Amino acid sequence: MTYLAKPRLHHPDLPKNKLGYTHRDYEGTVSTLCAGCGHDSISGAIIQAFFELDVPPHRVAKLSGIGCSSKTPTYFLGNSHGFNSVHGRMPSVLTGANLANRDLIYFGVSGDGDSASIGLGQFAHLMRRGVNMVYIVENNGVYGLTKGQFSATADKGSKAKRGAVNNDEPIDMVMLALQLGASFVARSFSGDKEQLVPLIRAAIAHHGAAFIDVISPCVAFNNHPGSTKSYDFVREHNEAVNRLDFMPAKTEITTEYAPGTLQEVVQHDGSVLRLRKLHEDYDASDKAGAMNYLLQRQAAGEIVTGLLYLRPDADDLHRLLNTVDVPLNQLSEKELIPGAAALEKFNASLR
Amino acid sequence: MKQTVAPIERVNDFVVKFANVNGSGSASANLLFAKSILRMGIPVAPRNIFPSNIQGLPTWFEVRVNENGWRGRRGGVDLMVAMNPQTWEQDVKEIEPGGYLFYDSTKPLPAAKFRDDITIIGMPLTGICNREYTDARQRQLFKNIIYVGALSALLEIEPEAIAELIGELYKGKEALLKPNVQAMRMGRTYAQNELDWPLGIRVKRANAVGEKIFIEGNSAAALGCVYGGATVAAWYPITPSSSLAEAFARHCRRFRTDPATGKARYAIVQAEDELASIGIVIGATWNGARAFTCTSGPGISLMQEFIGLAYFAEIPAVLFDIQRGSPSTGMPTRTQQADLLSCAYASHGDTKHVLIFPQDPKEAFEFAALSFDLADRLQTPIFVMMDLDIGMQDWLCEPLAWDDSRKLDRGKVMSYEDLEAGKDFGRYLDVDGDGIAYRTYPGTHPNRGSYFTRGSTKDRYARYTEDGATYVDNMQRLQRKFETAKQYLPTPVRKDAAQKTRCGAIYFGSTAPAMEEALAALAGQGIHLDTLRIRAFPFHDEIADFIADHEQVYVVEQNRDAQMRMLLVNELAVDAAKLIPVLHYDGTPITARFILREVGEKLAMFNVTPLRKVAP
Numbered sequence: 001m002t003y004l005a006k007p008r009l010h011h012p013d014l015p016k017n018k019l020g021y022t023h024r025d026y027e028g029t030v031s032t033l034c035a036g037c038g039h040d041s042i043s044g045a046i047i048q049a050f051f052e053l054d055v056p057p058h059r060v061a062k063l064s065g066i067g068c069s070s071k072t073p074t075y076f077l078g079n080s081h082g083f084n085s086v087h088g089r090m091p092s093v094l095t096g097a098n099l100a101n102r103d104l105i106y107f108g109v110s111g112d113g114d115s116a117s118i119g120l121g122q123f124a125h126l127m128r129r130g131v132n133m134v135y136i137v138e139n140n141g142v143y144g145l146t147k148g149q150f151s152a153t154a155d156k157g158s159k160a161k162r163g164a165v166n167n168d169e170p171i172d173m174v175m176l177a178l179q180l181g182a183s184f185v186a187r188s189f190s191g192d193k194e195q196l197v198p199l200i201r202a203a204i205a206h207h208g209a210a211f212i213d214v215i216s217p218c219v220a221f222n223n224h225p226g227s228t229k230s231y232d233f234v235r236e237h238n239e240a241v242n243r244l245d246f247m248p249a250k251t252e253i254t255t256e257y258a259p260g261t262l263q264e265v266v267q268h269d270g271s272v273l274r275l276r277k278l279h280e281d282y283d284a285s286d287k288a289g290a291m292n293y294l295l296q297r298q299a300a301g302e303i304v305t306g307l308l309y310l311r312p313d314a315d316d317l318h319r320l321l322n323t324v325d326v327p328l329n330q331l332s333e334k335e336l337i338p339g340a341a342a343l344e345k346f347n348a349s350l351r
Numbered sequence: 352m353k354q355t356v357a358p359i360e361r362v363n364d365f366v367v368k369f370a371n372v373n374g375s376g377s378a379s380a381n382l383l384f385a386k387s388i389l390r391m392g393i394p395v396a397p398r399n400i401f402p403s404n405i406q407g408l409p410t411w412f413e414v415r416v417n418e419n420g421w422r423g424r425r426g427g428v429d430l431m432v433a434m435n436p437q438t439w440e441q442d443v444k445e446i447e448p449g450g451y452l453f454y455d456s457t458k459p460l461p462a463a464k465f466r467d468d469i470t471i472i473g474m475p476l477t478g479i480c481n482r483e484y485t486d487a488r489q490r491q492l493f494k495n496i497i498y499v500g501a502l503s504a505l506l507e508i509e510p511e512a513i514a515e516l517i518g519e520l521y522k523g524k525e526a527l528l529k530p531n532v533q534a535m536r537m538g539r540t541y542a543q544n545e546l547d548w549p550l551g552i553r554v555k556r557a558n559a560v561g562e563k564i565f566i567e568g569n570s571a572a573a574l575g576c577v578y579g580g581a582t583v584a585a586w587y588p589i590t591p592s593s594s595l596a597e598a599f600a601r602h603c604r605r606f607r608t609d610p611a612t613g614k615a616r617y618a619i620v621q622a623e624d625e626l627a628s629i630g631i632v633i634g635a636t637w638n639g640a641r642a643f644t645c646t647s648g649p650g651i652s653l654m655q656e657f658i659g660l661a662y663f664a665e666i667p668a669v670l671f672d673i674q675r676g677s678p679s680t681g682m683p684t685r686t687q688q689a690d691l692l693s694c695a696y697a698s699h700g701d702t703k704h705v706l707i708f709p710q711d712p713k714e715a716f717e718f719a720a721l722s723f724d725l726a727d728r729l730q731t732p733i734f735v736m737m738d739l740d741i742g743m744q745d746w747l748c749e750p751l752a753w754d755d756s757r758k759l760d761r762g763k764v765m766s767y768e769d770l771e772a773g774k775d776f777g778r779y780l781d782v783d784g785d786g787i788a789y790r791t792y793p794g795t796h797p798n799r800g801s802y803f804t805r806g807s808t809k810d811r812y813a814r815y816t817e818d819g820a821t822y823v824d825n826m827q828r829l830q831r832k833f834e835t836a837k838q839y840l841p842t843p844v845r846k847d848a849a850q851k852t853r854c855g856a857i858y859f860g861s862t863a864p865a866m867e868e869a870l871a872a873l874a875g876q877g878i879h880l881d882t883l884r885i886r887a888f889p890f891h892d893e894i895a896d897f898i899a900d901h902e903q904v905y906v907v908e909q910n911r912d913a914q915m916r917m918l919l920v921n922e923l924a925v926d927a928a929k930l931i932p933v934l935h936y937d938g939t940p941i942t943a944r945f946i947l948r949e950v951g952e953k954l955a956m957f958n959v960t961p962l963r964k965v966a967p
Contacts, residue, residue: 056797057797058793058794058795058796058797058798058801059794061638061793061794063634073803074803074815079797079798079801080793080801081791081792081793081794081801081802081803081804082801082802082803082804083637083803083804083805084803084804084805084806084807085630085633085660085804085806086630086656086657086660086806089626089627089630089656089657091627091630092585092622092626092627092628092629092630092631092633092634093630093631093633093634093637094634095620095627095630095631095634096583096585096630096631096632096633096634096635096636096638096640097634097635097637097638097793098634099582099583099618099620099631099634099635099640100582100583100634100635100636100637100638100639100642101638101639101640101792101793101794103794104638104793121623121624121627122623122626122627122630124623125623125627129620317618318618321615321618321619321620322613322614322615323614323615323616323618324612324614324615324616325612325614328582328583328616328617328618328635329582329635329638329639329640329792331582331616333580333758333759335616336577336580336582336607336616336759337577337578337580337753337759338577338578338606339753339755340753340755342606343574343578343751343752343753344750346574346751347562347750347751350565350566351560351562351563351564351565
């Protein structure tokens with residue numbers, strides 16, 4: 001039951017971040033998802049990422065659509081405002097929220113049904129507009145809440161729990177995000193927190209549309225032999241192209257690496273993304289190359305993970321609309337209302 | 352041809368209709384014609400009757416000249432400017448007996464194409480243009496200005512008024528200004544030399560315009576959004592609402608650009624569809640901005656799910672519905688009032704919404720500004736119910752007014768200080784008994800006041816629940832809130848006749864000018880009718896009182912199914928038999944003539960009042 005509060009009993013030795021918050025301050029209510037659900041691991045990674053980044057929880061707005069994944073914002077950042085909107089339409093709500101106040105962090109959580117089927121249109125246009133946000137799809141290839149129907153990301157030929165075979169081509173959210181203009185695109189696996197946490201941290205620090213497709217097995221309906229979204233299958237076929245070390249702005253860089261194995265990217269806010277290359281020739285700044293590589297590896301049956309594309313100097317919707325620096329929801333009446341004298345002039349122009 | 356009916360003789364009271372082909376540049380010339388009469392101090396009511404098409408289909412522009420200032424469509428045509436061979440038969444037929452036909456006589460037409468009860472005025476417009484201009488586009492565009500010049504002679508429009516308007520139109524574009532003035536003079540001179548002028552219908556300088564302004568409802572509503580403090584607009588192009596969003600952009604560039612930085616104090620998104628439009632609005636208002644969308648019937652249909660969310664999760668939103676011919680794609684460029692039910696009860700389940708009905712552009716401005724206060728105060732969607740006739744036609748209105756001491760009503764919002772002071776925050780907790788709970792904006796306080804917004808059932812502290820009693824408690828509070836809404840909404844306008852009468856009429860929105868005119872005509876015939884103009888839903892008690900006070904109440908509206916009547920019957924404990932529908936829904940704006948005929952017939956049928964024959 002999602003309204004059950006967790007006991008707020010803190011261990012005195014719990015580590016604190018720079019704001020004096022412990023890990024617990026970034027948690028939400030107890031999860032009501034199935035034991036072993038990949039989504040809960042992602043919630044854990046989100047909590048860790050925000051804790052490590054010293055983000056005040058109330059400066060985050062978390063938004064979701066409908067489905068198992070969309071329930072998860074209740075399970076992290078309990079001091080943030082949350083919005084569980086309608087099925088497939090979180091992108092528009094997030095866009096509006098972002099327009100109202102450019103100073104908060106917008107964190108969208110969705111699923112493959114929510115984003116790849118009913119919400120594919122809104123997903124596409126959100127990416128096109130470059131809304132400054134983190135958008136995570138918790139991708140399990142299946143409709144969980146309605147008990148096991150295929151979703152649009154299910155691979156062709158993959159088997160449902162009761163044996164039905166999926167005949168439709170899968171939608172690859174990463175390819176879509178790349179094509180549609182997302183400026184930070186990654187794929188990860190809920191079972192690989194080491195990879196996932198730095199990716200989420202980097203995505204939060206990224207100024208622009210950051211998208212992470214997280215393969216997140218459904219233990220109830222899609223974790224059997226024949227599924228391509230099961231823990232076993234993903235572990236066997238996971239091909240990470242790089243490992244990310246995320247360093248917030250002004251971190252002293254100490255470790256040394258052999259030349260050619262490291263790609264360093266500085267983002268708008270001064271944070272540094274250090275990519276340890278696992279594949280010599282993978283270049284995360286080359287969109288066309290990334291798409292080409294993904295297509296090839298996908299054909300070979302691999303699931304490519306890591307930071308797949310990054311444009312650190314991306315524009316966001318506010319820059320494109322040239323909105324004022326002050327959040328629109330904080331403008332004063334004086335700044336908003338032209339007044340009676342201006343109206344009289346306007347009248348005069350209509351005679 | 353000998354004319355069988357005496358030509359109509361009327362000064363400052365007639366209807367001119369232009370029949371053109373769309374995409375030929377006629378609309379701006381015709382508007383110039385209308386405005387030049389306005390400049391002579393004579394009220395006009397122009398109506399652009401256009402097809403859902405860009406080029407090549409028939410389009411009409413009707414100008415009613417009326418010194419009394421009646422703004423409704425009159426019906427009938429006194430002078431037809433027939434420039435479209437495609438619609439010739441229909442156009443000629445529409446002229447009132449004794450009326451006038453102005454046509455391009457370059458190519459002779461057989462006598463059978465004309466009527467013998469009207470005055471025929473031929474002018475070889477194409478011939479003149481072919482002689483004067485070599486460029487095909489110029490021949491077309493200047494033809495329009497030439498006939499405006501000719502009409503100025505025929506109707507005695509002061510040429511200075513036209514020249515002044517051309518000067519304003521092409522200010523800073525000398526290359527366009529001079530040839531336009533020349534073309535106008537050429538047409539005028541031709542008419543003075545070759546045609547019989549003036550006609551029996553003509554204008555004479557008057558002083559009946561005063562300080563009034565000439566404005567489209569969509570532009571006025573968009574300005575109301577600026578004055579109402581809207582900062583976020585999301586929309587999807589749809590006739591007849593697109594010009595509202597475009598006008599908002601124009602007004603914002605003028606009034607909302609930070610003078611120091613040149614940056615925008617607003618954000619406008621042309622969304623991918625209407626679902627996204629309303630989603631963006633809901634996200635923005637949830638986060639403490641004022642936001643709106645504008646659409647028409649099909650857009651309202653698409654927004655249904657989100658509207659239910661905004662109702663149930665109690666998120667402010669403003670929606671402008673510029674109604675058009677319906678159902679389905681219907682008549683996209685024609686007017687109707689046919690979205691009442693789809694807005695009043697929008698979305699699945701038990702939902703009810705606040706509607707407000709402006710009668711003209713001036714009220715569109717006022718109601719637009721007010722709608723944002725209402726949305727914040729009531730934390731619910733507010734529908735501003737306009738239509739194509741108000742939205743896309745230029746109306747002569749009282750000047751727009753603003754009181755600088757007016758403050759925005761942001762409704763019940765808990766601040767950082769409130770939360771810090773330890774005030775009990777329950778997002779759905781009715782502390783004041785009016786059904787309206789306090790809300791907080793995201794990001795307000797580090798550890799107080801956050802809550803989870805959802806479309807599923809929740810308790811008073813916004814916690815998820817499936818408990819029946821909690822659900823009912825919440826639904827009853829929403830009902831209470833809907834009652835509370837009445838005190839903030841524009842009240843109905845009741846006008847009682849000079850004499851006590853058993854009959855009344857209820858109307859709303861763009862029916863107002865036709866109704867007022869019809870009422871004056873009825874009064875002139877000694878027939879008395881009390882009227883009530885509804886301006887908002889939920890209904891104020893005065894509406895039930897008005898119905899109770901009369902034996903027969905005509906409910907005049909512009910749709911087939913008598914939707915306002917349905918709402919009245921459904922929402923008020925009134926005797927349905929008393930409410931007699933008067934329905935106009937062919938896509939043209941309702942006319943006083945129509946109301947007079949319908950009400951006259953019905954009065955006779957019910958034998959309510961001894962009735963003399965009602966003139967058309």
